[in-house]
Amino acid sequence: MIDADITVAAASRMITYRDAMREALRDALLRDERVFLMGEDVGCYGGCYAVSKGLYDEFGPDRIRDTPLSESTFVGAGIGAALNGMRPIVEIMTVNFSLLALDQIVNNAATLRHMSGGQVSVPVVFRIPTGAGRQLAAQHSHSLEGWYAHVPGLRVVAPATLEDARGMLWTALQDPDPVVMFEHVMLYNMEGTLDAAAGPVDIDRAAVRRAGRDVTLITYGGSLFKTLAAAEALAADNISAEVVDLRSLRPLDAETVLASVARTRRAVIVDEGWRTGSFAAEVSARIMEGAFWSLDAPVARVCTAEVPIPYPRHLEQAALPQPAAIVAAVKALMGA
Amino acid sequence: MSDLSPPPHAKPRLTRDHLLGLLRQMVRIRRFEERCGELYQQEKIRGFLHLYIGEEAVAAGVMGCLHPEDAVVATYREHGHAILRGVPMTAVMAEMYGKAEGCSHGRGGSMHLFDVGTRFFGGNAIVAGGLPLAVGMALADRMRGLPRVTACFFGDGAVAEGEFHESLNLAALWKLPVLFVCENNLYAMGTRLDRAQSQTDLHLKAAVYQVASEAVDGMDVVAVEAAARRMTDAIRDGAGPQFLECRTYRFRAHSMFDPQLYRDKAEVDDWKRHDPVARLSAWMREAGMLHDTDLPTIERETEAEIEAAVAFAEAGKWEPVEDLAKDVYTREVHP
Numbered sequence: 163m164i165d166a167d168i169t170v171a172a173a174s175r176m177i178t179y180r181d182a183m184r185e186a187l188r189d190a191l192l193r194d195e196r197v198f199l200m201g202e203d204v205g206c207y208g209g210c211y212a213v214s215k216g217l218y219d220e221f222g223p224d225r226i227r228d229t230p231l232s233e234s235t236f237v238g239a240g241i242g243a244a245l246n247g248m249r250p251i252v253e254i255m256t257v258n259f260s261l262l263a264l265d266q267i268v269n270n271a272a273t274l275r276h277m278s279g280g281q282v283s284v285p286v287v288f289r290i291p292t293g294a295g296r297q298l299a300a301q302h303s304h305s306l307e308g309w310y311a312h313v314p315g316l317r318v319v320a321p322a323t324l325e326d327a328r329g330m331l332w333t334a335l336q337d338p339d340p341v342v343m344f345e346h347v348m349l350y351n352m353e354g355t356l357d358a359a360a361g362p363v364d365i366d367r368a369a370v371r372r373a374g375r376d377v378t379l380i381t382y383g384g385s386l387f388k389t390l391a392a393a394e395a396l397a398a399d400n401i402s403a404e405v406v407d408l409r410s411l412r413p414l415d416a417e418t419v420l421a422s423v424a425r426t427r428r429a430v431i432v433d434e435g436w437r438t439g440s441f442a443a444e445v446s447a448r449i450m451e452g453a454f455w456s457l458d459a460p461v462a463r464v465c466t467a468e469v470p471i472p473y474p475r476h477l478e479q480a481a482l483p484q485p486a487a488i489v490a491a492v493k494a495l496m497g498a
Numbered sequence: 499m500s501d502l503s504p505p506p507h508a509k510p511r512l513t514r515d516h517l518l519g520l521l522r523q524m525v526r527i528r529r530f531e532e533r534c535g536e537l538y539q540q541e542k543i544r545g546f547l548h549l550y551i552g553e554e555a556v557a558a559g560v561m562g563c564l565h566p567e568d569a570v571v572a573t574y575r576e577h578g579h580a581i582l583r584g585v586p587m588t589a590v591m592a593e594m595y596g597k598a599e600g601c602s603h604g605r606g607g608s609m610h611l612f613d614v615g616t617r618f619f620g621g622n623a624i625v626a627g628g629l630p631l632a633v634g635m636a637l638a639d640r641m642r643g644l645p646r647v648t649a650c651f652f653g654d655g656a657v658a659e660g661e662f663h664e665s666l667n668l669a670a671l672w673k674l675p676v677l678f679v680c681e682n683n684l685y686a687m688g689t690r691l692d693r694a695q696s697q698t699d700l701h702l703k704a705a706v707y708q709v710a711s712e713a714v715d716g717m718d719v720v721a722v723e724a725a726a727r728r729m730t731d732a733i734r735d736g737a738g739p740q741f742l743e744c745r746t747y748r749f750r751a752h753s754m755f756d757p758q759l760y761r762d763k764a765e766v767d768d769w770k771r772h773d774p775v776a777r778l779s780a781w782m783r784e785a786g787m788l789h790d791t792d793l794p795t796i797e798r799e800t801e802a803e804i805e806a807a808v809a810f811a812e813a814g815k816w817e818p819v820e821d822l823a824k825d826v827y828t829r830e831v832h833p
């Protein structure tokens with residue numbers, strides 16, 4: 163499944179998350195003629211987060227396909243094209259707008275295989291920018307990954323690192339079922355080193371991003387680096403935090419989470435979704451079901467405040483999970 | 499496939515054989531669905547059941563214009579479409595029962611008939627939910643260079659949904675090979691067309707999107723077929739999407755739960771005078787093309803086919819409960 167034919171040994175290079183994602187798109191378009199990208203302003207405009215910039219000139223309007231403002235229909239058309247032999251990548255400008263296409267994703271993409279008794283598959287990838295931090299207020303900033311993760315028939319992934327931005331797309335395209343890929347908007351400008359040979363990665367397993375002994379911090383997507391920052395701050399206080407990046411929300415790699423919690427005996431979940439009915443609640447429940455007797459303290463959550471994301475920077479930041487709140491939650495658990 | 503599948507660009511020939519074929523197809527739907535109604539009373543078929551009785555001329559007229567490689571996307575009122583498309587009546591009936599031998603292995607039921615073999619892609623119970631799918635299927639055909647048509651059936655109610663407008667626009671913008679067939683039976687459940695639409699001439703809405711459109715008497719199978727033939731020919735010639743509004747009427751309730759408070763029996767009786775089956779038979783008889791033995795023969799053969807389908811469904815198996823989680827993902831996924 164994961165072809166390792168990009169094995170040119172070379173040094174690593176500096177790259178942004180955005181450029182890594184673009185490389186993944188370009189790679190997929192070059193490798194498989196069934197792949198095309200479709201969405202609002204993905205072409206001439208270059209993508210509203212500039213992810214697809216330049217691809218229109220390279221691949222042309224057929225394969226970098228600008229659509230009218232009609233989320234439900236171009237998402238549905240992606241599903242139809244997938245049913246009929248193509249491998250569409252459908253970009254929806256932000257998760258808030260994806261609600262106009264929720265019908266197609268939940269009622270068609272996720273159900274067609276089952277309703278047809280296994281006769282059809284829907285190999286489509288939906289790319290959806292998500293999350294807050296750019297002062298875009300309450301209709302452009304939400305984190306609804308947990309809603310999608312609720313739905314059987316979908317796979318939901320959240321690349322947080324450069325490796326995953328570069329590598330998850332191809333693997334998602336090889337999956338015969340619909341994959342929803344969430345890209346946190348605050349990650350696009352993140353820059354770092356990436357191996358020149360970086361290629362496809364698995365989309366099944368959680369990853370331990372930092373090893374630790376005293377507490378497991380479980381997160382995904384845009385909250386990963388805040389969580390790592392919190393772990394760093396805790397280390398200064400002699401608290402050793404392990405950080406698990408879920409990477410895939412559906413399926414959820416509970417095994418990795420439970421193994422970590424069994425060792426550290428404490429868990430804090432960091433989730434940019436609202437606390438009530440959050441994905442963090444699901445992770446917490448899994449820990450109760452699978453590691454209750456290993457726990458030395460109740461599971462804690464650091465989530466977004468229960469408010470539509472406000473516009474002013476200080477309020478937006480106050481609403482979101484922050485390293486200080488993560489540190490405080492851990493210390494409360496440790497009785498420190 | 500049905501014996502109505504024409505060679506490319508065939509002109510409709512109103513031969514006796516051809517008309518008998520159309521008559522037979524309509525009778526197959528009518529009797530199949532009457533039997534389904536009985537089976538519903540006997541609680542063999544459960545859930546929702548939406549009968550197409552009265553509207554048979556639409557499916558019969560259109561389906562014969564499609565080739566085996568074309569695709570069909572339909573609604574929850576799709577038993578007739580599935581059968582005429584060539585999905586075996588046995589597999590359709592078993593699906594109505596929910597048996598493992600059903601065309602969707604029992605997972606879909608009456609509203610979700612699927613059969614990849616005949617390129618029958620549902621069976622969609624979200625009003626207008628199939629239109630974007632049809633547009634995407636046609637897009638794939640275009641991108642793959644395959645000269646195929648996607649026929650998409652939907653009701654007058656769907657015309658009020660946003661997806662209708664988005665889909666017509668997109669299909670026209672990209673000149674995609676979609677035949678949009680609007681089965682205008684004047685009601686969306688209990689809402690009469692003029693209580694839902696400011697413009698009740700539905701084909702005009704398609705015209706606004708530059709989709710070639712036409713309204714026909716949907717109780718006249720010959721008229722439906724002639725228009726569908728022109729339109730599928732035009733699509734195959736590269737003319738882009740076409741919109742066929744078929745003005746028809748359902749004789750039965752919306753579903754089995756509908757006491758029909760919203761219309762008078764007199765209105766229904768009035769429309770029954772245009773019954774598409776009776777109308778074609780009368781017309782053929784007048785033209786000397788229907789022999790006395792024809793209808794009885796069709797009825798007898800249809801009854802045998804239906805009883806075989808019922809026997810097949812009765813003998814079918816329930817999927818073991820252990821298989822409950824099957825067919826959610828293509829590969830094994832443990833959420």
Ligand SMILES: Cc1ncc(C[n+]2csc(CCOP(=O)(O)OP(=O)(O)O)c2C)c(N)n1
Pocket residue numbers: 575623624625626652653654655656657681683685686687752
């Ligand atoms: C999106 C959506 N809204 C509402 C319904 C409930 N519903 C089922 S059928 C129907 C009427 C649809 O009428 P029409 O499109 O004219 O088709 P017909 O039943 O007349 O064939 C409604 C409202 C539904 N299935 N889907």
Ligand SMILES: [Mg+2]
Pocket residue numbers: 653654655681682683684685686687
């Ligand atoms: Mg109707």
